[in-house]
Amino acid sequence: MEDKKCYLYAPPHLQPGHAPKRRRLVNTGRPRTWELREHAFHEAWAQQEHQIQDAIEDADRSTLEKIAAFVSGVVPGPRPDRPPIPTGLVITGPSIASHGPFFRRMSDKIIADTNSIFVPLNSAECPNLKTLLKTLIRKATSGLPTDEDEDELLHSGAHKTGSKPLDYDLCLLLDWYSRTPVDKITIAIQDSEGFDDSIIVETIELLSSWSDRLPFVLLFGIATSADRFQDRLTGAAILLLEGEQFVVEQAEDSLEKIFRATVEGPQVSLRVGPNLCRLLLERHSDHSQSTQDFYDALKYAYMCHFYANPMSVFLNGSLAFDQINHGTFEALRTLPSFRNHVEALLEDGSTREIHSLLDSDQFLFANIKQHLELGQTALSRLVSAIATVVVLRNAVWKTQQVRYSSLYIRSASGDLYGSPLTRETLLMVRKASSDTFSHVLASLASSGHSGLPMDIGSYQQALADLTEHSTTTSEPLKSHYDIQSNTLRTTLVAQKVDLSKHKSTLSKQDAAYSDLVGRFHDELEAYLTEALIDPHSLYLSEILLYDLKSPHNEVFAPKPRFAIERALSSPHDYLNCTCCAESKAEEGHQLSVSQPPSAILYQLYLESGAMLNVNDLWLAFNAITGNEDSQAEDVTTSLFQRSLAEFKYFGLVKPSRKKVDHVSKMMWKGL
Template identity: 50%
Template sequence: MEHQRCYIYEPPETEERAPKRQRTGKFNPQAQLSERLQTYRDIWAQQEERIQDTLEGADSATQDKIVNFISASASSSGETQFAIPTALIVAGPSIASHGPFFERLGRSITDDTNSVYVVLTSGECPNLKTLLKNLIKKVTSRVEDEDEDDVDRPSVSSRYGPKLLNYDLGHVQEWQKKTCAASIVVALQDSEAFDLGLLVDMVDLFHSWLDRLPFVLLFGIATSAESFEERLAGNSLRYLEGEKFDVTQSDEIIEKLFTATVANTDARLRIGPNLCHRMLDRQKDHVQNTQDFCDGLKYAYMSHFYASVPSVFLKDGIAFEDLAADAFEAVRNLPSFRRWVEEKLEDGQAQDVRQLLDSNESLFDQITQHIKSGQQALSNLSHSTHVLAGIREALRMSPSVRLSSIWTRAASGELNGSPLVRETMLSIKKIPSDKLVQLLAAMNELESDYFSIDLVSSQQRLDSLLKDTDAPLRTQHDVRNDSLRTTVVAQKVLLSKHKAALSEQDKAYSDLVTRFHDELDAYFTSSLIDPRTLFLSEILMYDLKSPHTEVFQPKPRFAVERALASPHDYLGCDCCTGVDGNPAALSATQPATAIVYQMYLESGTLINVSDLWSAFNAIAGDGVEENEPKTMALFQRALAELKYLGLVKPSRKKPDHISKIMWKGL
């Protein structure tokens, strides 16, 4: 079977089922897995819905614009056009998201306008002929049955007139007569990758057919519209009548996704700060890909429910009867449980602790209670980050800090009393009334169950204060008063006079702002807790980097190199750790490939196989003449494996030499 190329699996005739049966008696690590997975599916379904909504909403504005553009150009097709209507879609550098974007765009175009939509990629269009063939095939959705390469054979689709070649746009014209599509939208997804000459020819050709076929071109651009224009010659530019559309960049979408999923106040499971940091950094530095972000999130949820037994408590409306004793044992082993119990002991509640340790029922009560309160606390935390971000945005404070980074910092418990919060609070202290109006308006949107400040009364008092004045009111902390004074080259007397002359209104306003400030301050202090100090934080928040990193950012090269350079790490045997206490020495017991690899590491670019063999024989051979073929066989196998792994290649520089092509640790 192993030498067959492809086959459908068939189990071997004699199937041993015995070993599988044996396992059931032992401890089952997958206790209540199905319940946990069910919970996972429930919770993830909610998140996925949010993700879908965000993604749909993210570029709907741009899509609508493009659709409008297409329908506008279609409606004007009655009169003769001199140029092909062209949309330059600046889709940004994250190529991975281009495909889904054009797919969504195509759906909305075909739904909303009476036109046909075709996506062409550079891969399928190496030259004009193939481009046209593909275009015709996709437009007319004609299935090509003939598989022989009858490239130039006239097809029989036309009954009247001369027979058309299969790359003749006449096909499209014929089809157009039948269907009366308002426009034929041709999208070139990766316009940069197209051959320039091909683009020019295509534009020429489409233009010459424009009186018969209502073409609309969409160019997907990863760089910038300017550089696209620069590539095309003036002649073809004259045939195009363009409009530029900017697509929401992936980092903004990621930000929105983050707000909708991780920082959402309704999320039942949260992703911890370390993991968030990793995922966001990875987005920024490596992939820039919304799909990847969602996958990462999903995998985090999967890992949490798959591997952690206590996660079963996140299930909605869980009853005590549903639970196995294992789950309670697992909770008792949580570090946060220990901390909590120790605190209780210090408070002298030994009786309670005894009960928690002995009785599952009372523990269950406590758990349900704490999960609820913990989730409340985390929601408060999330909301306070929203508030903070909202305030900063409303005050247009610089530097602008993204919600994702605020949230990550909040979740790691460093935000309370941090410079970021202090700075924000200070600027609130000094806020003039015109800005306060804006701020209150912005904060009205943020009002929710988690936000307890009485905005309405502040609003009312502010309104009553503002009724009588035209100029914006200032607080006593406003530095602008002082600075005004100093510009007038006046004496101290004047300055103090001014302070004293803080008008009644300003005083009242100052009081208002101070109260508002104090309330906000109290709110932040109460809600910006360190979530890791919560009891059951392990259940409420997933923050393990271990499976996540390996699964998404593997280091295959490192793994292989490590396996070969120190096989002991994987094999865990006693024999391969070195010779006579010298860990660096090559021992004969190591796998042959590992020995050859370590000699390979010490060599230069060219390796003499003959010398390599004598070195290998010195280590792995036993010096007995009869056993030499066996050593040779091992050597040959090792060499072949190195070749297979892509570590060496043949060299023609010298006979019996191979060249080294990989360096360890790069």
């Protein structure tokens, strides 16, 4: 709607001698720390937004560069010999929600790197060939500025007989091309599966017949596979194309990179908790959402934390003590993590520090700043340890690959350390052969994680010295922890078979390699034990983590029907008026004249059957709200008609064809 509704308030006329009623004003001014929290939000989200944009661009950079190079490598200008049309088959994957943003980035890349016009087409705006040509000409001619407007372009394309070409005639596009500096026309069909097979074939044949006058480049977005797309085309249409295939990174992999960018790094001041992470990832998977939806949900989480949590003011890097009032410190002393911290100090006998925390706001302020830095360091070590586990599982062969997001959810819940997955990873490293161990060290060195306490370079040098002096260069070195180095011996004693396990004799190089792997395993296990902590056990975890699901459920997965039913059945929950509250407290949901007309009619609606007699509804409604005055009856009639019209708008009732004076009931409460 272009115009917004406004309401005029006309106060009642006062009788002489009566003073006007004074309104009770409640001071609802903004808190003192509002501006500080707003500054902290913009500071924290600017860093996150930069990392997310870098992750999105990095995910598609290689594919976009290949597509731009393909378009740029096409011979510019029309060719009289009518060669096959250069065609790019872009395998975008099944996530339809990510196709639009990808093609927008593709458009920006092609326009910036090539001397070409980019024309995107989709099945919704091109139901047939004629509409496709109209859309193609309209988008192409409006893509670059020319010296002529659309009417002059139509007039310039007129034939010598004086007749104008139709708006789907490619002569218009030819006249426009002759007046613009572009040398190629790139047509991108985003959702090729949404087009009918005949439309695609006819489009290819028509564009091929014009290829000696117009230089076309086709890009087909394919959600399935190139073979399935080829099966939809005729043999003659395939011969008119010269294709090259481009595979786009899948939406799940792109989301993993974006998610990883939001939790890694020492610059991240706020991290999302496990429950909210699980909710966002499940919603993205179940509803095939795009990365922009995940971006919006994450930004909303930041806004909820900084705008609704007064304690988030301490994440402001330039915060001073005199900017915080005493009430904020008193609220912080009620946090569960603060109570746990005080109890831990009490067990250690630090009673003087406890008194300072409870009595001195300035001492508490310094303590908060110190422990926030320690907490952020601990969380950085946690996400670094998660990345180490991911690298180890990817480097060790014959292990099941696990996504980073799932490991983060488990670690943020405190369930990762000591789990079967962690024990299996450590065991596989301990039993790894020399070639596998070398691959593990190379992967850790190339990952760039600075949180590892062990010196990877020294381990690589020691392993290189062992393999260089190995007598059996064809076989890798084995660890004595490997089960393959154990043998079973069978001994017959007193007519009984005795099975015993013995370790195979290891060479000197194998024994030295076993010591090297054992030392690396012990250091790795100690590092994971220290790093994989439960984030909720940290002091001031309520400030460092945000893990509330209810705001996101209400905003991103609303329940409008439940809200409407609740408003109609319990208007007091929204109006907060005393009249509805009294009627509600008397006997359940008893009808009262003080209730809104829609609420009264809804109670009558619930008590009726599948067919509602409108006259009976009116009589019952009038008996509750009306009186014997004829003028008041007109008002009651208008209220009844308005309420019934609202029910029809909400879909609660609809006219019945069986009986003229009846309406059909469409919804039942709670079903």
